[in-house]
Amino acid sequence: MITSVKNEKIKTLKKLHQRKYRKQTNTFLIEGTHLIEEALVSNWVTKEIIISEEVSVPEAADNVPIIKVTEQVFKELSFTASPQGIMAVVEMKKEDEVSGEVIVLLDAIQDPGNLGTIIRTADAAGTEGIILGDGCVDLYNDKVIRATQGSIFHLPIMHADVEEAAARLKEADYNIWATALEKAENYKELSIPPKTAIIFGNEGAGVKESLLETADERVTIPILGKAESLNVSIAAGILLYYLKN
Structure with missing residues (x-):
C-alpha cells in the first residue's frame, strides 16, 4: 500500500498527465471501471492497474500487476473530481494503415x-x-x-x-x-x-x-x-x- 503522494512511483505516474511524458514512455493513463474493462478485453497492453483501498480488482486483470494506494494518494493521481478509485497504465499501440469502406x-x-x-x-x-x-x-x-x-x-x-x-x-x-x-x-x-x-x-x-x-x-x-x-x-x-x- 502506497501511502505518500511523495512516493517516487506516484511522482512517475503523475507525470503521465503531461503529453511529453506520455510520448517519452509510450504509455498513458486511463481512469474508471468501464474504460479499464474495455482495455483489458482489447488487444492493447495494460501494464499495471492502480487501485484505491477497498476497491476490487477487475476479474479480467489476472496477469496485470496491481498497485494499491490510499484514497488520498489516488485523488492526487485522478483526473476527476469524484474518482472511482481505479486507473491503469496502458501501452500505446503500434499504428497500422487504416482501410475499409x-x-x-x-x-x-x-x-x-x-x-x-x-x-x-x-x-x-x-x-x-x-x-x-x-x-x-x-x-x-x-x-x-x-x-x-x-x-x-x-x-x-x-x-x-x-x-x-x-x-x-x-x-x-x-x-x-x-x-x-x-x-x-x-x-x-x-x-x-x-x-x-x-x-x-x-x-x-x-x-x-x-x-x-x-x-x-x-x-x-x-x-x-x-x-x-x-x-x-x-x-x-x-x-x-x-x-x-
Missing part, C-alpha cells in the same frame, strides 16, 4: 470532447478507421479517452498528414468527401460511393481550403433552424451513419 480524416480537431465523441460515433457506425492530422488534440488526453467510452481500443486510429493521406486514398479509388458550409451539395442528394474518405475540419475554421480543392465532393448538412452550424461531432454522426446505411 469508410475512412474518417480529421483536420485540426482541437476540442477533446469532440475528438473523443467522433471516435465513439465512428466505432458505433461501423466506420473502419480514423486518420488524425496535424493540429488535432492529443489522442491520449484524458478528456479524449473518457469521451471515447472505450472505442479508442476498438477502432484503428493513425496519425498522418491529411493532404498526403487523402492523396493516397484517392489513388486507392476512394471518393473524397469534405464537409463545407458553402459551395457544397446536400449529403442526401449524393449517392454513396463504394469507398469513401470523409474529411471533418477544425471547429472554427472548418476544412482547410487546400483540402476542399482536392475533394471529389463538398458536402453539407442543411440547417433548418436558425443555428449557424452543427457541432463537428454531431455532423460526423449524421454523415457516418448515412455512409454506412
Whole structure:
C-alpha cells in the first residue's frame, strides 16, 4: 500500500498527465471501471492497474500487476473530481494503415470532447478507421479517452498528414468527401460511393481550403433552424451513419 503522494512511483505516474511524458514512455493513463474493462478485453497492453483501498480488482486483470494506494494518494493521481478509485497504465499501440469502406480524416480537431465523441460515433457506425492530422488534440488526453467510452481500443486510429493521406486514398479509388458550409451539395442528394474518405475540419475554421480543392465532393448538412452550424461531432454522426446505411 502506497501511502505518500511523495512516493517516487506516484511522482512517475503523475507525470503521465503531461503529453511529453506520455510520448517519452509510450504509455498513458486511463481512469474508471468501464474504460479499464474495455482495455483489458482489447488487444492493447495494460501494464499495471492502480487501485484505491477497498476497491476490487477487475476479474479480467489476472496477469496485470496491481498497485494499491490510499484514497488520498489516488485523488492526487485522478483526473476527476469524484474518482472511482481505479486507473491503469496502458501501452500505446503500434499504428497500422487504416482501410475499409469508410475512412474518417480529421483536420485540426482541437476540442477533446469532440475528438473523443467522433471516435465513439465512428466505432458505433461501423466506420473502419480514423486518420488524425496535424493540429488535432492529443489522442491520449484524458478528456479524449473518457469521451471515447472505450472505442479508442476498438477502432484503428493513425496519425498522418491529411493532404498526403487523402492523396493516397484517392489513388486507392476512394471518393473524397469534405464537409463545407458553402459551395457544397446536400449529403442526401449524393449517392454513396463504394469507398469513401470523409474529411471533418477544425471547429472554427472548418476544412482547410487546400483540402476542399482536392475533394471529389463538398458536402453539407442543411440547417433548418436558425443555428449557424452543427457541432463537428454531431455532423460526423449524421454523415457516418448515412455512409454506412
